[in-house]
Amino acid sequence: MPVWQVALVLNLTFAVGLGLGYAGWGRRAEALDREFDAARAQVERLERERAACGPGARAGEQQWEGRGVVRAIYPQLLVITHEEIRGLLPARTTSFRAASTLREWIRIGDPIRFSLRGTLVDDAAVVAVERW
Amino acid sequence: MRALLLAALWVHLASCVLLVGTFSMLLLAGQPRAATPRRWDQTLVRGSRLLVLVALGSGVVWLLLRTAVFENRPQAALEPRAVWHAVLDTWPGLVWLARHGLLIVLGVFLAMRASIAERRDWLAARGEALTLATLALALMSASSHAAAITPGTTLAVAVDVTHVVGTGLWVGGLVALALLLRAASREDGADARPYAVLAARRFSRAALIVMLLLVASGALNAIAQVESVAALAGTTHGRLLLAKLVVLVPILVLAAVNRTRILPALSAPSVPIGRSTMRHLTAFVGLEAVLALVLLGLAAAMTLTTPARHAEPVWPLPFRLSPDVLDDVPTMRWRALLGSQLAVAGLVALIASCLVRRRRVPVLAGGLALVAIGAGVGVLPLVVDAYPTTYKRPLLTYHAASIASGMTIYREHCAGCHGATGAAGSLADLRSPPTSRRHAGEIFWLISHGIPERGMPDFGSRLGEARRWDVINFIRALGAAKGAQALGSRVEPDRAWLAAPDFTVAVGPLAPGALRDHRGRRMVLLVLYTLPESRARMAELARSYDVLSVIGVEIIAVPIHAPAEAIRELGSSPAVLFPVVTDGNGDIIATYGMFAPGPHAEILIDRQGYIRAIWRGGEMPQASVVQAQVEKLNDEKSPPPFPDDHVH
Numbered sequence: 001m002p003v004w005q006v007a008l009v010l011n012l013t014f015a016v017g018l019g020l021g022y023a024g025w026g027r028r029a030e031a032l033d034r035e036f037d038a039a040r041a042q043v044e045r046l047e048r049e050r051a052a053c054g055p056g057a058r059a060g061e062q063q064w065e066g067r068g069v070v071r072a073i074y075p076q077l078l079v080i081t082h083e084e085i086r087g088l089l090p091a092r093t094t095s096f097r098a099a100s101t102l103r104e105w106i107r108i109g110d111p112i113r114f115s116l117r118g119t120l121v122d123d124a125a126v127v128a129v130e131r132w
Numbered sequence: 133m134r135a136l137l138l139a140a141l142w143v144h145l146a147s148c149v150l151l152v153g154t155f156s157m158l159l160l161a162g163q164p165r166a167a168t169p170r171r172w173d174q175t176l177v178r179g180s181r182l183l184v185l186v187a188l189g190s191g192v193v194w195l196l197l198r199t200a201v202f203e204n205r206p207q208a209a210l211e212p213r214a215v216w217h218a219v220l221d222t223w224p225g226l227v228w229l230a231r232h233g234l235l236i237v238l239g240v241f242l243a244m245r246a247s248i249a250e251r252r253d254w255l256a257a258r259g260e261a262l263t264l265a266t267l268a269l270a271l272m273s274a275s276s277h278a279a280a281i282t283p284g285t286t287l288a289v290a291v292d293v294t295h296v297v298g299t300g301l302w303v304g305g306l307v308a309l310a311l312l313l314r315a316a317s318r319e320d321g322a323d324a325r326p327y328a329v330l331a332a333r334r335f336s337r338a339a340l341i342v343m344l345l346l347v348a349s350g351a352l353n354a355i356a357q358v359e360s361v362a363a364l365a366g367t368t369h370g371r372l373l374l375a376k377l378v379v380l381v382p383i384l385v386l387a388a389v390n391r392t393r394i395l396p397a398l399s400a401p402s403v404p405i406g407r408s409t410m411r412h413l414t415a416f417v418g419l420e421a422v423l424a425l426v427l428l429g430l431a432a433a434m435t436l437t438t439p440a441r442h443a444e445p446v447w448p449l450p451f452r453l454s455p456d457v458l459d460d461v462p463t464m465r466w467r468a469l470l471g472s473q474l475a476v477a478g479l480v481a482l483i484a485s486c487l488v489r490r491r492r493v494p495v496l497a498g499g500l501a502l503v504a505i506g507a508g509v510g511v512l513p514l515v516v517d518a519y520p521t522t523y524k525r526p527l528l529t530y531h532a533a534s535i536a537s538g539m540t541i542y543r544e545h546c547a548g549c550h551g552a553t554g555a556a557g558s559l560a561d562l563r564s565p566p567t568s569r570r571h572a573g574e575i576f577w578l579i580s581h582g583i584p585e586r587g588m589p590d591f592g593s594r595l596g597e598a599r600r601w602d603v604i605n606f607i608r609a610l611g612a613a614k615g616a617q618a619l620g621s622r623v624e625p626d627r628a629w630l631a632a633p634d635f636t637v638a639v640g641p642l643a644p645g646a647l648r649d650h651r652g653r654r655m656v657l658l659v660l661y662t663l664p665e666s667r668a669r670m671a672e673l674a675r676s677y678d679v680l681s682v683i684g685v686e687i688i689a690v691p692i693h694a695p696a697e698a699i700r701e702l703g704s705s706p707a708v709l710f711p712v713v714t715d716g717n718g719d720i721i722a723t724y725g726m727f728a729p730g731p732h733a734e735i736l737i738d739r740q741g742y743i744r745a746i747w748r749g750g751e752m753p754q755a756s757v758v759q760a761q762v763e764k765l766n767d768e769k770s771p772p773p774f775p776d777d778h779v780h
Contacts, residue, residue, distance in 0.1 A: 008256070011260070069639055091643070109640070109697065109699035
């Protein structure tokens with residue numbers, strides 16, 4: 001085989017190898033990353049749904065855990081400056097619905113751990129509170 | 133170990149560079165027909181096979197040594213698992229694998245025995261070898277210092293590839309050309325002389341373009357990797373770069389002599405090509421090639437040193453130039469202006485002496501004299517004292533905790549002589565602009581070593597390094613606080629100059645935040661308050677929090693007393709929902725109290741982290757007044773860059 005044909009075949013091999021390498025490995029790695037993120041989010045959601053399972057639980061209901069400082073107490077609401085609530089809210093100050101029995105011993109400025117239950121942020125309500 | 137690593141890298145780099153240059157030189161010269169040039173062609177190809185083996189061998193040695201250095205165990209170089217880990221689990225290892233794969237393919241390709249008598253076969257053989265060698269060399273940039281630059285990695289790597297491949301074309305080509313010229317300058321090499329002259333002329337033209345690319349890419353690399361004069365003169369990486377420039381000067385002189393004197397003498401149509409001139413050219417090109425290989429050694433050493441921008445500069449000179457002198461001593465401005473004009477006139481004369489043949493020597497001498505006088509008149513007044521630590525990077529950030537700690541240390545060790553405010557008697561006012569403008573590293577040196585002639589003791593043995601930086605942060609804050617007296621309660625648009633010291637915001641046991649978390653996102657109204665005096669104002673702030681939040685302001689309240697119960701003491705009517713610092717308020721009060729003393733003070737900090745308005749001494753602005761100042765900040769079109777986290 002003449003040398004120019006050898007050079008041509010060699011370069012074509014490199015080009016095809018690079019193309020196949022990217023198509024078969026590079027793109028697959030990106031897809032696997034995306035699938036992994038989606039699966040992890042699914043597992044976290046299922047764990048929250050399992051935590052929320054109990055008598056009277058609604059379909060799709062989840063449970064989140066949070067820590068924060070009580071900033072204000074209203075008849076139906078509890079305003080809490082909280083850390084990030086994973087899967088629900090970043091760290092900020094938020095008002096949550098809370099039953100009056102849960103608020104009996106709480107005072108403004110108290111650091112607390114709390115559990116939220118609901119299907120999304122708008123209907124999440126405090127279901128348990130304890131001192132931090 | 134590092135010397136061995138350097139030697140292995142130099143051999144590897146040099147062999148890869150020579151491979152690229154060899155085949156580029158062959159293609160530049162064209163397919164040889166006469167006997168001597170054909171022997172040269174075959175010699176180069178045989179040498180290339182050897183070079184591939186040397187590159188592979190030195191590459192393997194380099195990998196083994198690098199594994200030992202990374203693992204910090206000499207025996208790791210001989211452990212297959214450690215080497216395997218270094219190759220497959222690190223980015224430089226993968227790049228190494230790809231490059232050596234290409235070198236193996238090149239070696240196999242060069243080992244093929246095939247007929248290259250036809251021109252297209254010869255071109256394909258040499259072109260393919262050049263392509264493979266260039267890819268193997270260029271891939272070095274993928275794991276070089278340039279690949280670590282972010283953002284702009286792609287551009288940095290592209291510039292580095294240009295520099296590396298350009299080096300291959302130039303340095304490798306020089307060696308191949310020197311071999312051709314040597315063959316042609318022999319008694320039996322007459323048949324190669326026209327071919328050699330043609331090759332030298334083509335190389336000279338190509339080398340000019342390559343050298344311009346090398347200078348441009350080298351300058352861009354230096355800007356990215358070195359960043360400052362201090363790093364250039366004060367770090368190993370920077371000094372190696374200076375050494376490269378020093379070696380480059382004689383190379384350029386030799387290249388200029390070859391291009392302007394010897395090559396024209398060989399190319400004149402009426403003159404037969406003389407052996408002696410050819411020998412001169414051989415010697416000069418050979419010397420150029422040797423110097424270029426020294427240059428490669430320096431480049432290899434640079435690869436193994438920390439880039440200058442990340443290294444700690446140690447300033448080598450007892451002086452530096454400070455343009456700030458012009459601000460402190462206005463009369464110096466005229467001298468600087470006069471000196472600069474004389475130097476410019478001198479430079480014009482120097483350029484003219486290069487362009488004009490008549491009276492060249494007197495014009496050159498006059499130009500040099502003018503530049504020297506200009507430098508003496510204009511530059512000498514800018515000379516100030518400097519120390520090895522002048523450009524030392526501060527250990528601590530400009531943070532309220534450090535400033536407060538520095539305040540305590542200052543009161544204990546420094547206030548006796550310098551006074552509580554930093555201005556006492558005949559000693560330098562620590563708050564004055566000349567002190568504020570001194571590099572922090574210079575103040576660090578003076579605190580560490582003292583000024584014996586003025587009776588200032590050294591504190592290097594009494595205070596740890598962190599505590600000395602605390603004092604420097606406090607001294608900077610003293611100067612800033614004095615400057616802040618000019619800052620009122622009205623925002624001056626587009627005049628941000630007073631950096632706000634960072635501080636920690638701790639609300640209860642929640643994970644603490646920091647002032648700098650708001651940078652680029654929200655303004656901060658820092659409220660230092662005392663109860664019960666501030667109760668009405670705090671209630672007003674609680675009511676207007678929604679409005680302020682909508683226009684981009686976060687309120688951070690810092691109680692001057694009783695932080696633990698601060699949230700509870702503010703009560704619930706109206707509810708206070710902005711952050712109230714319940715832990716570590718002392719540092720904030722101590723620091724910001726210097727800027728805004730009083731039982732109640734408010735400080736408006738813009739999105740970039742600069743203090744823009746202060747209400748001090750108990751002044752409590754109405755919500756509408758604060759909103760008006762915030763609107764001014766919202767209307768600013770060109771925000772300044774974020775202030776540096778460290779003092780300088």
